[in-house]
Amino acid sequence: MNLKIYLGMLRKAEQTLAESFRQVAAGHAAEPDVHFLCHTLATQCEEHSRLLLPVVQRYGEDPSDNEPERIHAEGLSATRQGPVGLLRDLQDLYLLASLVDVTWAMVKQAGSALRDRELLDVVSRCDGETAVQLRWLQTRMKQAAPQALVVAR
Amino acid sequence: MVDRIAEIWGTRTPYPKDGLWPVRVDQALDATVTEGDVDRWVQSACVLCSNGCACDIAVKDGAMVGIRGRAGDLVNHGRLGPKGLFASWQGMSGKDRLTRPLIRENGRLIECDWDTAMDRITQRSRQLLEERGPLSHGFYTSGQLFLEEYYALAVLGKGGIGTPHMDGNTRLCTATAAAALKESFGADGQPGTYADIDSCDAIFLYGHNMAETQTVLWSRVLDRIAGPDRPRLVCVDPRDTEVAKYADVHLAVRPGTNLALMNALVREVLANGWADREYVRAHTLGLDELRAAVEPWTAEAAAAVCDVDAAGIREAARIFGTSSRVLSTVLQGFYQSAQATAASCQVNNLHLLRGLLGRPGCGILQMNGQPTAQNNRECGADGDLPGFRNWENPNHIAELAALWDVDPLTIPHWAPPTHAMQIFRYAEQGSIEFLWISATNPAVSMPELPRIRNILAKPGLFLVVQDLYLTETAQLADVVLPAAGWGEKTGTFTNANRTVHLSDKAVEPPGEARSDLDIFLDYARRMGFTTLRGEPLLPWAGPEEAFEAWKECSRGRPCDYTGITYDRLRGGSGIPWPCNTANPEGRERLYEDGIFPTDPDYCESYGHDLLTGATAGPEAFRAQAPGGRAILKAADYRPPHEEPDGRYPFRYTTGRTAYHFHTRTKTGRSRVLTSAAPTAWVEISPDDAGRLGIREGDLVKVTSRRGRIEVPARVSDIRNGTVFAPFHYGYWDQDGAPAEHPTAANELTITEWDPVSKQPVFKNAAVSVEKISDATGPAPAPTTTASRPAAAAGPRSIRPTAGGKDAEATERVGGSPPRFPDAVRRGPQGGTP
Structure with missing residues (x-):
């Protein structure tokens, strides 16, 4: 069943997002809200991966499907600096979180078709939190953008 | 006569459930003055906490010489606390009041005239607006000004300059009250x-x-x-x-x-x-x-x-x-x-x-923590929009634009108004280059002071400070403006239970000091802020005109002032808003009918996720179809971000003592209050003190990742593992900067804030405690309050806190207590309580 491809993608995407949240937390420690919340959200992502484990054990996971990766979402290798750097790092997190978000949506579709209550329970515990992660990133970016793009030196 | 330093709460006047709280009129006069000497009593309310006790100021020979509570007021039924009795008027008459503007020349502050000071401000302001735009400007105000002053500041900042960077120290004291009310109701x-x-x-x-x-x-x-x-x-x-x-x-x-x-x-x-x-x-x-x-x-x-x-x-x-x-x-x-x-x-x-x-x-x-914090929230000189309007609701912005006759795009509403900690961060990063601070002292009151001092002292930051005295913050300014304060100007303010009071001018301000309203209006005039029709944006000649303008702004909003006039506020009790045609006497309680202001077209906020602060947005809020229902918001508990560890094993918390307010700008100039709590201390439990070999009065060093204080220890009944320091003790009375033994509690606090209210976390940090030297006497902490010595210590030779003759006040019990709405309806009775 091809669901295992998506389960693999989802676990990988959550892990990548967790690592990237931690990267941004470390790189932007001078922005305390970003610093502390990114740690909190990284923990959330790790918890999502953990909750997925029993489902993965049933279906298996295949992170290296045969489809070639057309765009690469390998996470942040390093953080940038300054106000525009913060904005761009948050924007990268937004892209990674979007990937997680849409992957949850597809896994939920498959779980519904399979009438797999356990999987659907996991989705309902996690996809709401991913949606809030996206909203927080957007809230924080919208706050930072005018200053970063208009007056920051 | 009662020693109101020893008896903080005065004499008991017991009453039963559903009874009326008896009247007790408290009065304190300068020792050289008797009641018969007083030329006149001028109506006001106290500004030394958020309670908003109504009072009359005693005036003799053009000076404030005392105070008494107003018997007929719904808030205090005649009573006043120690700060109101002594610091309210004594705190205004310090010999070191600022009387002339100061400008920085060759690194030193020198006196000048108003034109010179204002020219310097407007020159820099204009230049920055031209070169960098409105986002280069920030305004950080207070919970101490009057309603009219906040409204003027809000209009000039949001409608004139168009900067989102406006907040008050209300962020430090009351932001969460507002945030929680918005989220729930x-x-x-x-x-x-x-x-x-x-x-x-x-x-x-x-x-x-x-x-x-x-x-x-x-x-x-x-x-x-x-x-x-x-x-x-x-x-x-x-x-x-x-x-x-x-x-x-x-x-x-x-x-x-x-x-x-x-x-x-x-x-x-x-x-x-x-x-x-x-x-x-x-x-x-x-x-x-x-x-x-x-x-x-x-x-x-x-x-x-x-x-x-x-x-x-x-x-x-x-x-x-x-x-x-x-x-x-x-x-x-x-x-x-x-x-x-x-x-x-x-x-x-x-x-x-x-x-x-x-x-x-x-x-x-x-x-609320402060006397006029509520007005800052209402008027929008802090992180709110005037009249509890919703920054995410385009119709609310259009209302303001129409009211002020400005382009809606001028009013910043693309994101929430910038909170104080972020304003300071932008100043640190250099994108805010013009910062105007009025009636507050961030060099002592903000978290992580070593960092805040560096920001305020940054060479690229043009800093304007407007205050009564040369505070720690004012000492770092480029321009210092001498402000007229309580009793020296007229205006209104609203306490923590929505009661609006009028404070009339009792005496002339010292020297060339001017009211904050006059200063803001002068700046707006000089900057030439105009409406779309080309009229002056702030055309008001004085506070009453500003109040009338504010009433229009409040019309139809939860904080509706349209039924209040200066005349109505004179003589009787303060009036709780909303006061309008539907509530002609004001309103004692909100939500009697269980209908809450959650209508999406009316509400002040669409709400946030409580864990992250993510905004919910209009669509999600509408989709809930709140229809006047309140919202049960919740979040899971997460441990605080800085917890004790091997190196910093104690939890650190900060707060007030009964005898001081904020950074002691006024209370520190009242001799009786200062003697009651003269200098800083730290409280530690008997178990912890015993383990560390600390005894009462020993000098101890308290260290966090950010700084240290060195103060005497009071062994008190605080919980084990936690130490407490009062946040009042900066350095204005000791050369302005921390010396060998720093005392300001915020040297240690963490730069962190609540994700929704953006209120800084002053009450949790990890610290270490160690003894430096033996006591030379007991700690200078009051024995009448939470800082009293631990019960387990038994009787010892710590002198009980008392004020003596200078702290005596009269208490007159009796008379019929005011009740709502009669007290409001009763109308003008002249200036007697």
Whole structure:
């Protein structure tokens, strides 16, 4: 069943997002809200991966499907600096979180078709939190953008 | 005569449930003056805490020489606290008042005339607006100015310059009160009234040391306690406060763990079937989410996290769940701690679950710290829009634009108004290059002072400071403007239970000092801010015209002032808003009908996720179809971000003493108050002190990752593992900067804030404590308050705090107590109390 491809993608995407949240937390420690919340959200992502484990054990996971990766979402290798750097790092997190978000949506579709209550329970515990992660990133970016793009030196 | 330093709350006047709080008129006069010498009494209200006690200022030969409470006022029934009795007028007459503007020349501040100072400001302001635009400007104001001044500042900042970077130190004291009210009820607005103390069966004080922060309000509680049918009391506070002494249940939680406790209280109320199902169904949204969020929080689970007794949690919940009328009050122990908004929303939730709102004795008081903080929230000189308007609602922006006759695009509404900590961050990064600070002292009051001092001293930052005295902050300014203060100018302000008072000008300000309103209007005039039609944007000649303009701005909003005039405020009692055609005498309680301002077209906020602060946005909010129902918001508990470890093993918390306000700008200039609490100290429990070999009065060093203080230790009944320092003690009276032994509590505090209210976390940090040297005497901490020596220490030679002859005040008990709405309806009676 091809669901295992998506389960693999989802676990990988959550892990990548967790690592990237931690990267941004470390790189932007001078922005305390970003610093502390990114740690909190990284923990959330790790918890999502953990909750997925029993489902993965049933279906298996295949992170290296045969489809070639057309765009690469390998996470942040390093953080940038300054106000525009913060904005761009948050924007990268937004892209990674979007990937997680849409992957949850597809896994939920498959779980519904399979009438797999356990999987659907996991989705309902996690996809709401991913949606809030996206909203927080957007809230924080919208706050930072005018200053970063208009007056920051 | 009563020594009101020794007797902070004065003489008891007990009264029964549903009785009227007796009148007791407190009065203090300069020792050289008798009542017969007073030329005239001028109506005002006290600005030394958020209680807003109505008073009359005694004037003799053009000087303020004393004060007395106004018997007919709904707020205080004649009483005043020690700060009001002494510092209100003495604090204005320090010999070091600023009397002329100062400008920085070759690194030194020198006196100049107003034209020179204002030219320097407008020159820099114009240049920056031209070169960098409005986002280069920031304004950081206060909870001390008058309504008219905040409104003027809001209009010039949001409609003239168009900068989102406006906030007040209200962010430090009251932002969470506003945030929690917005999240739960859709808009700011205090649901309850102080009169709920008269009728309640139980009072819950959440992180609210009312005995020291609002001494007159606590007198009202003490008088119920002394009466025949005292209310039960529950206190949540890590210290053994006066409130704790009278509590039936004292939950001395670990700092930073409030939400775990609150989730457990809510869970107990739900699990025991104490909720009013009909009320919840008809008037709230979100019960399922709330139930799910609190489910893991059994009393035992919370007890383990908070380090309190599970039985105590159950007993507190039982008192809440089974008393017919409960009053809750909340203050900085919740607001300045981790997960502030989430914990404060749970207080609202408890009342919503039981339908305990809008009836006598059933109230919520999400308190304020400062006397005029409420007006800053209403007028929008802080992180709000004027009239509780919603920055995400384009129609609200259009209303403001039409009212001010400016382009809607001028009014920043693309993101929430910038909060204080972020304004300072932008200044640190150099994108805010013009910062105007009025009536506040961030060099002592903000967290992590070493960092704040560096920001304020940055060469690229043009700093304007407007104040009564040359504060620690003013010493770093490029331009210092001498302000006229309380008693030297006319204006209105509103206390924590929505009561609006007028404060009339009693005396002339010293030298060339000018009112903050005059200064803002002068700046606007010089800058040439105009409307689309080309008229002056702020055309007002004085405070009454500004007030009339504000009334129009408030029309139809929750804080509707349209029925109030200066004339109506003279003579009688203060008037609680809303005051309009529907509520001609004002309104004592909100939400009697269970209808809340959550209509999406009307609400002040679409709400946030309480864990992250993510905005919900208009679509999601509308989709809930709130339709006037309140929202039961919840979040799971997360441990505070800085917890004790091997290197910093103690939890550190900060706060007030009864004898001082803020950074002592006024109280430090009253001799009796200063003698009661002259210098800084730190409180530590007997067990911890014993383990570290610390004895009463020993000089100790308290260190965090950010800085250190070196102050004498008071061995007190604070909980084990936690130390407390009062935040009043900066350096203006000792050369302006920290010397060998720094004393300001905020040297140690962390730069962090609540994700929703953006209120800084002053009440949780990790510190180490070590003894430096032996005591030369007991610590300089009052013995009359939470800082009293530990009971276990037994009798020892620490002299009880007293004020002596200079602290004597008269108390006249008797007369018929004011009641709502008669006290408001009674109308002008002249200047007598």
